[in-house]
Amino acid sequence: MSRSMIQTVCVTAAQMQEIETLLFDAGFPVAALMEKVAGRIGDYWLQRWDRSQQVGVLVGPGHNGGDALVVARELHLHGYDVGIYGPFERSKPLTADHGRYCRSLGIPWYRTWDELASSLGQANCQNSLLLDGLFGFGLDRPLVGDIATTVERINQSKIPVVSIDLPSGIHTDSGAVLGTAIRADTTLCLGLWKRACLQEAAQPYLGQVNLIDFDIPWANIVAVLGQPPPVQRLTPGRALQGLPLKRSPVAHKYTVGQLLIIAGSRQYVGAALLAGHGAVASGVGMVTLVVPESIRSLVVAQLPGALVMGAEETEGGAIATLPPDLSLDRYNAVACGPGLAQVDWLPQVLATTAPLLLDADGLNGITARQLKNRPGITVITPHPGEFRRLFPDLTGGHDGALGAAQATGAIVVLKGSKVAVAVGEHLWLNPDSTPALARGGSGDVLTGLMGGLMAQAAAQQNSEGLEPMTTAVTDAVLGAVWWHAQAGLYGHQRRTVLGVDPLELARCLDPALADYLAG
Known part of the structure; x- marks a missing residue:
């Protein structure tokens, strides 16, 4: 030992x-x-x-x-x-x-x-x-x-x-x-x-x-x-297991993960952009974003490496229906929620067999019972208020996260100054954070980063089958939580606690990881 x-x-x-x-x-x-x-x-x-x-x-x-x-x-x-x-x-x-x-x-x-x-x-x-x-x-x-x-x-x-x-x-x-x-x-x-x-x-x-x-x-x-031990402190060594730092010399964009992000509305364009930036920083092979048609050109201009699909929208500028030619199951992972506003097509997303990450409005439009009946692996990333709405009978905190994971079968990422990740009967607690992350949009970056790592983990598991999919996705989630915090700390050290806006946070992801590995 x-x-x-x-x-x-x-x-x-x-x-x-x-x-x-x-x-x-x-x-x-x-x-x-x-x-x-x-x-x-x-x-x-x-x-x-x-x-x-x-x-x-x-x-x-x-x-x-x-x-x-x-x-x-x-x-x-x-x-x-x-x-x-x-x-x-x-x-x-x-x-x-x-x-x-x-x-x-x-x-x-x-x-x-x-x-x-x-x-x-x-x-x-x-x-x-x-x-x-x-x-x-x-x-x-x-x-x-x-x-x-x-x-x-x-x-x-x-x-x-x-x-x-x-x-x-x-x-x-x-x-x-x-x-x-x-x-x-x-x-x-x-x-x-x-x-x-x-x-x-x-x-x-x-x-x-x-x-x-x-x-x-x-x-x-x-x-x-x-x-x-059922409750563990998330260490860098454990977190790095979830980062795809080694690639085959013959890898190409279709072998290192395809991520679908469904996000944004006319009012919350930034949420879709920030999730996209987080995903790009993850190293995932292909990022596809579904956004309302009216903001499609703006998103393309900011994320030229992504495939951006415009969707029919409501009068208020939210996605009214998903594109008819969209096949959710063809992606290695799906991330849904940042900036969506209220929509009524979430059951269609819940039906996918791909690993699914739900955040923000992706959580506000569902119930805990729907999570339990999902056919694929589910990851949810609620802040305490969203957690209370989804699980009114649970106490919140560490015990609540464990209770929610056991009740629904989902991987629960409970956000806060100390992020807790509950998987079945096991709980990981991330000791690293900074109040520099207390900014609107920081969670959107995490959604994109986590979705990108999930897609890469699922792609590798599908090709190699070395470990259960749940294990691969759990590793990706832990890696994302740790990496996101390290980027916040990296930005804090260089720009003060006031200087880590969410776009800067996304930009800090890769240099923060490189700095840690070099050290």
């Missing part, structure tokens, strides 16, 4: 407790684990922050506080100026032991936040750091009273915070804020990724997130989660 596989695993609080119990039952002492974890955190600290930084250590009553105390001890022994804030009268025995030893070393111990803040010199926040060890994973009660007030004051202090495992006050599974929570600049997640690290609710509190691996045996992980 490669240690890189650890990067894929996401756990709930209960699952992490089970895995740690297996360690302890096998004879690995709790005290030894605390020393090992704290040693890894100390190593991380020594590599990043020099001894000129004053360190304030926030200590809770549990083993998260014990971890913090061991780190405090080691930093003190390495010459850092360390002060401890420990407001709790009682703590777990091991934590109490470490606290007693820290006192014996002469490390200052403060009972109030004001005392610690004064010792750090709040006026010079750049020369101070806080290590948050108040509460770790498994917290399920809101922070209230004095500790809640203190957390708010810590957040107001502007002193950078490094949180152990999770910022204090964050629910391990949902990422919800329990009353109030530390706003960390860095979170050092211990052992395995906690689900909160990939939940939208927790993002404003996590800062930069890093995994501190402490060598959990893979057998223990499999014993609790199964093989493969």
Whole structure:
């Protein structure tokens, strides 16, 4: 087992407790684990922050506080100026032991936040750091009273915070804020990724997130989660499996995928164009767009490499009927929805046996029952509002995406700041994103990119038959989600968070991938 596989695993609080119990039952002492974890955190600290930084250590009553105390001890022994804030009268025995030893070393111990803040010199926040060890994973009660007030004051202090495992006050599974929570600049997640690290609710509190691996045996992980684990973090290695980076030297445009996009209306011309640009960037062999006749010439001018078919349209400029000579099943994949407006011919699209991607108005005109009865593979890409309309009885979020995938048989791509992809009983969570993607049209680019990769995957599967079609399409979907996020990050780095308009996003797709592969 490669240690890189650890990067894929996401756990709930209960699952992490089970895995740690297996360690302890096998004879690995709790005290030894605390020393090992704290040693890894100390190593991380020594590599990043020099001894000129004053360190304030926030200590809770549990083993998260014990971890913090061991780190405090080691930093003190390495010459850092360390002060401890420990407001709790009682703590777990091991934590109490470490606290007693820290006192014996002469490390200052403060009972109030004001005392610690004064010792750090709040006026010079750049020369101070806080290590948050108040509460770790498994917290399920809101922070209230004095500790809640203190957390708010810590957040107001502007002193950078490094949180152990999770910022204090964050629910391990949902990422919800329990009353109030530390706003960390860095979170050092211990052992395995906690689900909160990939939940939208927790993002404003996590800062930069890093995994501190402490060598959990893979057998223990499999014993609790199964093989493969049902919930996984989408890594670049996994995502790249879905990108057709190797081609036959005798490939031609009809062997590397034919994609049909049905999109656009007189009001939403841009949606069709952006989907087309995303598809072209995917490398698919042939892109065919069906758009209202009145915008056909405009689309041809912007996408000269695509075949553009004009369709009869309504008075409002939407597609009234699909072209009579259009054979949906001849394409390797079909993408339908961006900018369509309301149409009544969607059952005709649902009847195709080709892999079908539905987005935007392609979702607004159907029901969950229709998805279940589809003859081919279906991919849906709803944002939370569209998801609620399609699945009013589901809760949304990660569990809702899984429920929708199981109820319909579709691959569900739930969009948001952290995209979740549900396939059957399995869930992939993409850790990479940027608020630069919070622009109208970003999703249209994703539709085209994903459709293009699906068409290429289906074409390869049809010619080689090396894996089931569902597996090939799933790989393409995961690859598209990751690639789309990388393009957003690439554009963000070069043009700021404000500069990644959807056309720029499409233009960034290929250089972003090339940059990643070169690096």
